[in-house]
Amino acid sequence: MQDSHTSETTQKSIEATIVSGILSAKIRPGTRLGENQLAGLFGVSRTRVREAMMRLETRGIVHVSPRRGWFVVEPSAEDAIAVYEARRVVEAGLLRSMGVLTDEGRKALETHLNEERNAMAAGDRQRLTYLMGDFHIRIAELSGNAIIVDILRDLTARTILISMLYQSEFHAVQSHEGHCRIFEAMQAGDFVRAAALSVEHLDEVEMGLDLTARPDPLSDLRNSLSLPPKSASSLSQQPDLKPTSSKEQ
Amino acid sequence: MQDSHTSETTQKSIEATIVSGILSAKIRPGTRLGENQLAGLFGVSRTRVREAMMRLETRGIVHVSPRRGWFVVEPSAEDAIAVYEARRVVEAGLLRSMGVLTDEGRKALETHLNEERNAMAAGDRQRLTYLMGDFHIRIAELSGNAIIVDILRDLTARTILISMLYQSEFHAVQSHEGHCRIFEAMQAGDFVRAAALSVEHLDEVEMGLDLTARPDPLSDLRNSLSLPPKSASSLSQQPDLKPTSSKEQ
DNA sequence: TGTGGCTATCTTGCATACAAGACAGAAAGC
DNA sequence: GCTTTCTGTCTTGTATGCAAGATAGCCACA
Missing domain, CATH: 1.20.120.530 (GntR ligand-binding domain-like)
Incomplete structure (x- = not known):
């Protein structure tokens, strides 16, 4: 699913893309979902990204840390x-x-x-x-x-x-x-x-879970280290999720 | 529901107010929820109203008719x-x-x-x-x-x-x-x-429901308009479209 | 009288501008 | 060297502006 400029299908495709990325384990918990980054990826403005995030938040998939960013939830x-x-x-x-x-x-x-x-x-x-x-x-x-x-x-x-x-x-x-x-x-x-x-x-x-493992120790650290890229698809393994921010506007 | 402008608690109170209004049967299905209207009532801009509507939409409480407005759902x-x-x-x-x-x-x-x-x-x-x-x-x-x-x-x-x-x-x-x-x-x-x-x-x-009663009055307006050709007039019983508030300037 | 089309106005869709909090890193003081 | 403070930058929060679709009402016209 090439996001990029799918032109006019972008209404709920942001939401669906992220959910599908999670369902296929391509997006890890704690992944930061910057409004600007997603806006760039999908070729829309922050407004629409924001709407998608709001929807995902009510679905329990994403949460916002005020003025810090949106993150895929890390369930306790x-x-x-x-x-x-x-x-x-x-x-x-x-x-x-x-x-x-x-x-x-x-x-x-x-x-x-x-x-x-x-x-x-x-x-x-x-x-x-x-x-x-x-x-x-x-x-x-x-x-x-x-x-x-x-x-x-x-x-x-x-x-x-x-x-x-x-x-x-x-x-x-x-x-x-x-x-x-x-x-x-x-x-x-x-x-x-x-x-x-x-x-x-x-x-x-x-x-089979080890619920004593980590409450949530490395949420940001994991981000900073980023994940090993595995394949070459679209938004899934976006390692450019913020280290050494390459600006953008 | 005289919410008026509850000042600074308005983050999710729009959402909660509407849900609570429905739960207590004070808001009828098909009620129009105009962005401007609500923005005025809550003393905020359309942006925040919009976010609340998006959330309510994913919860199945509200739906949008493009460029016509937001409406409380009328379940079929x-x-x-x-x-x-x-x-x-x-x-x-x-x-x-x-x-x-x-x-x-x-x-x-x-x-x-x-x-x-x-x-x-x-x-x-x-x-x-x-x-x-x-x-x-x-x-x-x-x-x-x-x-x-x-x-x-x-x-x-x-x-x-x-x-x-x-x-x-x-x-x-x-x-x-x-x-x-x-x-x-x-x-x-x-x-x-x-x-x-x-x-x-x-x-x-x-x-105890009469599910044959009305197909669905508002969401598909043109259906109800083109529907009454000549059949028995008995069950037409067109309810007025907007139960509440239809003024606003 | 009826009918078609035009326009005025209201609606949401979407982008953008600006404000303010959070953070990182440099600089200053000890 | 260590701590503290300050400032620049990046993030979201919120409002606003403009565009475009939808509707209703008016007006011309047959």
Whole structure:
């Protein structure tokens, strides 16, 4: 997605680009999102960037430090617990409320699980992170309820930020197997069990976190050190996020 | 809502004032929220009003019609169904996940139910509307999870807008009794039953709606204008477009 | 009488200007 | 050398200005 001069699509694409960057683990928690930088990247004025930031703030994705800047949230340990609890509530409630798994639904999930397998085989960790979160969003999509999808998307984004902060190692296989079990229960029409498995799965992932690790010690330091660039795409790994500011106007 | 100019607390008070106005059924769906109007009322410039509108838009409370204005949402019948479904999912999931009802929790809910009784006795319908929605928010507060509280607050606001559009008469007593039953189950420690009762309660309220009533008066103005060709005049019942304030200079 | 088009005015969309807080780094004092 | 203060610069906060779409009402015209 080349941002640059996509001309007239820039309305909500700032918001979507950032969320998608988080969902695919390309934007780390604590990343500074300068209004001027984003304005330059998207070829718009600060006003529109600001609007996007406001929206993202109400979605719990970003926060502002007055006169210092906008930053991708760095959930605290308490936040992390709350996010997982909310996800258990919503996802279990959702699965319990489901009556059937349609044929398209089954196909969609099967396709997804295959993608997970492929990414695991390829060792594509970023894509894997994305897929692991996306599985839950896919389930929400099966309900056809856009409200729930939105809620879960934002919670998933926060989950990914949490895992970037507190997850030392990534148990992809374990997660994948959890997904498979949930899928099997759904396929069997046993949504009560699917809900229970989902809670169990989220518990597992939550238990895999080291919430004592860092409250938030290096938020700015991490910025200053910047992250190792990995690929060559657009806004994702913007290492120019402020060290030795090269001016700009 | 005589907010007037509350001086320097106006950061998020625009947002909060509007939501609170909706929660207490003082602001009707379809109400126009002009930027200039609000800017004058709150004694700030359009910029800050605009930010508040953006936030409310991502919360699903308000929408913008390009170059025409901001309006409190008028949920369609499909929206209404989705909102109730989302509430069932979240609230049932929440109750099921609860382990105990603390003493403070019991007291808070008892106090609330008494307030409901008082408002019914006093015939204060606006307050009653507020309390009927607030009961569910109170339950969310018991969980101590701010994320879930926020989700349910916004869903409740939309629910109230829905009821203003589609609910012919207000079955306060029925709702109150539903709340009491849920409370009793919680007090008995039977949260599974409380969840079931909650779903039942929401179903009841939803069933009390007349979702065939009006398609949607304002958001798609030209539809309603081109719609009445010659069919039975009975259900036309065009409500006036702007329930409140349409003056301003 | 009816109909089409024009204009005056109101609305939001978006950019920009300016103010003020926060910070970093130099300079001064000890 | 160490600390403190001060100042330049960068950031967001907020207001305002201008442009463009939408609407309503008027007026010409058949």
